[in-house]
Amino acid sequence: MVTGIIYWSCSLDQSVSQHVFSTPIDQQxxxxxxxxxxxxxxVHEGHIRWQAECFERLSGVSLTGAEITLLLLIGEGSGSKSIKEMARITNRVDIPNIQYSLRKLASAGLTRKHGAGRSGVSYSLTEDGNRMAADMQAARNDLVRQAYPDLSGMSRELENALKVLEELAGIYGATDGTGRSSKQG
Known part of the structure; x- marks a missing residue:
């Protein structure tokens, strides 16, 4: 009998299979x-890998998962997004890297910059950016519908998972790198 935690993983040859993680950690x-x-x-690694591969297949443009995440984020809702908004929503603190990604998206003709100064700059999608964001969203929806035909029946489970993940994001986001909350005295 195999004991341990069963998980799905992508191997170096891109095949996905089940594995068993059975180390002393599963008894602690x-x-x-x-x-x-x-x-x-x-999930994170698989998601960004899927985004990059899907985007390149749809557009012929090679972007990282983080860059595609910013593109999709700018396309969500109405209006444009500031770097500060994007950093906050994605829980990122690497502003220079976000700026580099936004320049890369602009040079690919997918985003445009509005305003000037440190706090007056925002970004929106171009027509090509909107089309690619819509194509990516459609590809994601197709993938999820194939895997979970009754996704609406999972709404409670997804809401509970979201609560736990947001709490963990808050815990890890509030640490100072030593394992202690930076909000502690």
Whole structure:
């Protein structure tokens, strides 16, 4: 009998299969949380890899998952987004890297910059950017519908997962790198 945590993973040859993670960690207090953290890492890596491959297939343009995330974020809702908004929504603090990504998106003809100064700059999508964002959203929706035909039946589970993940984002976002909350005295 195999014991341990079963998880899905993509191997170097791009095949996806189940694996078993059976180490002493699965018998320690808090292992469920650690397993969740590892699952989040796998989801993140798989998601950005899927975004990059899908975007390149649809557009012929090679972008990173982080750049595509910014493109899609700018396209959500109405109006344009500031760097500060994008950093806050994505929980990023690497403003120079965000700026570099935005320049790369602009040079690909996908975004445009509005305003000037430190706080008056915002970004919106060009016509090509809007088309690519819509194509990416459609591809994502198709993928999710294939995997979860009754996604609406999972809404409660997804809401609960979102609450836990947002709490963890808050905990990790409030640390000073030493494992202690930077809000502690």
């Amino acid at each position: 207090p808090g292992y469920s949380l650690r397993s969740l953290e590892l699952a989040v890492q796998r």
